[in-house]
Amino acid sequence: MPCCYQALDLNLKWPNDIYTHGGKLKIGGVLCQSSVFRKTFEIAVGVGLNVDNESPTTSLNGVLQKSDISGHCQHLSRGVVLARFCNEFDRMQALFIRSGFAPFEASYYASWLHSGQRVSAQVSGSGDEELLIEMTVKGLSPSGALVAVDMHGNRHELFPDGNSFDFLIGLVSRKSSRV
Numbered sequence: 001m002p003c004c005y006q007a008l009d010l011n012l013k014w015p016n017d018i019y020t021h022g023g024k025l026k027i028g029g030v031l032c033q034s035s036v037f038r039k040t041f042e043i044a045v046g047v048g049l050n051v052d053n054e055s056p057t058t059s060l061n062g063v064l065q066k067s068d069i070s071g072h073c074q075h076l077s078r079g080v081v082l083a084r085f086c087n088e089f090d091r092m093q094a095l096f097i098r099s100g101f102a103p104f105e106a107s108y109y110a111s112w113l114h115s116g117q118r119v120s121a122q123v124s125g126s127g128d129e130e131l132l133i134e135m136t137v138k139g140l141s142p143s144g145a146l147v148a149v150d151m152h153g154n155r156h157e158l159f160p161d162g163n164s165f166d167f168l169i170g171l172v173s174r175k176s177s178r179v
Contacts, residue, residue, distance in 0.1 A: 008063055012112040014146055015160040018049065023113040025057040047085070051078050101142075109139070119148060121158060 010027065011019045018028035028049035035042055050059045061076055095103055109115065114137040125131040135148035135156060145157035 008060075008067060010063075010111065012108065014112060014114055014140070015144070019113065020058060020063050027058060027060060027063070049081065049085075051076060051081050101144075114146070115139070121148065121156065123156070 009020050009022070011023050013019050013023060013026075016030045016032075017026055018030075019025060020027050028047070030048075031046040033044045033046075035044075050057070052059050052061055054062050060081070064073060064076065092104070101108075117137045118134060119137060120132050120134050122130050123133055133150050133156075135150045138147045138149055138155075141147050141157050143157075145159050148156045148158060150156065
């Protein structure tokens with residue numbers, strides 16, 4: 001894919017979604033599952049990117065067709081997207097193994113949707129009560145948690161496990177299980 005595709009309006013929604021149109025339409029996502037097998041830490045990575053299907057949201061080609069760069073870039077085939085993804089993933093994985101997240105941090109924050117976002121987070125109070133506290137998103141912790149600060153300056157790390165995130169309405173709440 002020529003570099004003109006990098007000008008598309010694609011954004012990252014923490015922890016694992018790819019959006020377009022300023023965070024209004026989901027176009028893809030990433031899922032990772034980790035395990036320890038025979039004393040080896042393994043991660044399985046699954047990536048989905050909607051290249052052609054306009055329903056129910058939009059596709060990469062749909063975004064391209066409606067963009068200012070459509071005259072300079074050709075329609076993308078799934079094969080071209082897959083080949084480019086595999087090449088980039090291999091390069092980025094090698095860099096990540098050598099250097100961690102640091103080489104990617106600036107470009108990640110340039111594309112993500114949450115800097116300065118106000119969210120209401122459900123946290124444990126004294127006893128069994130749950131409190132809804134308004135916080136401002138500041139960034140990510142070294143472990144990948146979402147870092148937010150409440151109005152008293154208290155720092156909170158929000159992890160995807162055990163929580164439900166609806167950033168479109170600014171709510172972070174504990175997942176509840178019903179038996």
